[in-house]
Amino acid sequence: MRLGIQLGYSGDDFASEADEAVEFEEAGADLVVVPEAYSFDAVSRLGYLAARTRTMDLASGVMQLYTRTPTLTAMTAAGLDHVSGGRFNLGLGASGPQVIEGFHGVRYDAPVARTREIVEICRRVWRRETLTFEGAHYRIPLPGDYAKPLKIINHPVRPRVPILLAAMGPRNVALAAEIAEGWQALWLDPRSAERVFGDALADGRSRRDPALGPLDISVPVPFALGDPDPALLIRHRAQLALYLGGMGARGRNFSNDLVRRYGYADEAKRVQDLYLSGRRAEAVAAVPDDLVTATSLVGRPDDVRRGLDALAAAGVTTLLASPLATTRAERVKDIAELHRLLPGRA
Template sequence: MRLGIQLGYSGEGFAAAVDEVVEFEEAGAELVVVPEAYSFDAVSQLGFLAARTRDMQLASGVMQLYTRTPTLLAMTAAGLDYVSGGRFNLGLGASGPQVIEGFHGVRYDAPLARTRETVEICRRVWRREPLTFDGAHYTIPLPGDHPKPLKIINRPVRPRIPILLAAMGPRNVALAAETADGWQALWLDPGSADRVFGDALADGRSRRDPALPPLDVSVPVPFAVGDPTPELLGGHRAQLALYLGGMGSRNRNFSNDLVRRYGYAEQATRVQDLFLSGHRSEAAAAVPAPLVAATSLVGTPDTIRRRLADFAKAGVTTLLASPLAPTRTERVKDVATLRDLLRAV
């Protein structure tokens, strides 16, 4: 199982966070993932990280396909792969209507079809084919007297940059298993993974191109070596409340839908009701304790070793740790411990 680092949303202290990523790389981390959502863009930060790291892989988590044309996504990925010496992975996702329509003013329609077409267009660009595409949602070039098929000027470092699709719903997960190099999961409960995602993964894999590598399954987890105290897990509980309550509307919230499929329907409704009515601390307190524990990785080395075996059994191949220890020295030490535990698993 590969060890990665999941950064938080951009804000103050980015330079210090990058200094820490450099130490995480020395401690054995192999990948760093930069989120985007409706924060600062991921691209500028990934370029900065490309200059500060040596060997670790870089990934977006995720770039939103509605906010950039498929060709621009391909150009951006090729550019990041170039400045990093072939270390970039294009984490791609549809996000949700609240962000895409509410923040970007772009209609959120046909996410599955648009994702499929975007993946194909990106791969054609990286192969330096004169770009033509006649899809249901993207037509390249547009009809007329002036446009003509073009190919990217520069020769990409790699003709095939890994694409990692973020997905929660069954059809999106199946699409990732069919077309992508990797699946970026969120809030994965390893004990429920087969029941909730097994059929979708099997469906997608049944149509998977044999030329693709085995599907990489990456999962972000808040992580620490130590007792799972309320103080240590308070941030994770608050983030779960944010996603269950506020990352989407009452009628369309993908995280809330996922937690319902895990079996927490009543609790998911309560968290959402509290969050949307402005009672955020109460919403965080209402997040079920078993869900907090299942979607984090905090405990003694023996406990973590057993949990890692559970993640491996659920098909996870990349663990994206968000270290929680209070000091930088402790966080780097914990990452080194996790590296050793992963090697044992």
């Protein structure tokens, strides 16, 4: 199992986060993931990290597929792969209509079909093909007197940058298993993973090109070593409430749908009702304790080792830890110990 670090998207002191990422790299971290959401863009921060780090991979987690043209997405990935010396992974996702239509002013439609077309376009660009593409959603070049097929001027470091698709719904998960190097999961409950995702993963893998290699499954997990302390997980509980209640409209909230499929239908509805009615503290309190515990990794080393074994049994191959300790020194120390505890590392 690889060890990754999941950064937050709301911090303002990125220079300090980069300093800490360098220490995580020295402590054994293999990967750092930079989110985007509707915060600062991921690309500028990934470029900064490319200059500060030396060995760890870098990944976007995730770049929304609607807000850049497919060709710009390919160019950006190739550029980040170049400045990092071949260490970039393109984390790509559809986000949701609330962000795409509400913040970017772009229509949210056909996420599965658009994802498939964008992945194909990116790979053609990285192979330096003269780009022509006729899809249901993208046509390159456009018809007209002035458009002509082109290929990227530079020679990409690699002809295939690894693509990690963020997905929660069955069709998107199946697509990730079919066409991507990796699947970025969210709120993964290892006890329910096979029941909720097993059929979609099997369906996608049945059409997977062997040249892609085994599917990498990554999952972000809040992490701390020590006696379980509810205070450590209050931010995780609050983030669950935000995503279940506020990251999407009623009837169009992908995180809420996922948690319902885990078996928390009544609880998910209550959190959403409270959140959307403005009772946010009550929404946070209504997040089920069992869900908070199942989607985090907090405890003494033996507890953490058992949690890691459960994630590995669920198919997870990359752990994206969000260290929760109060001080930077404690966080770096915890990551070094987590590196030692990972399956296959001890």
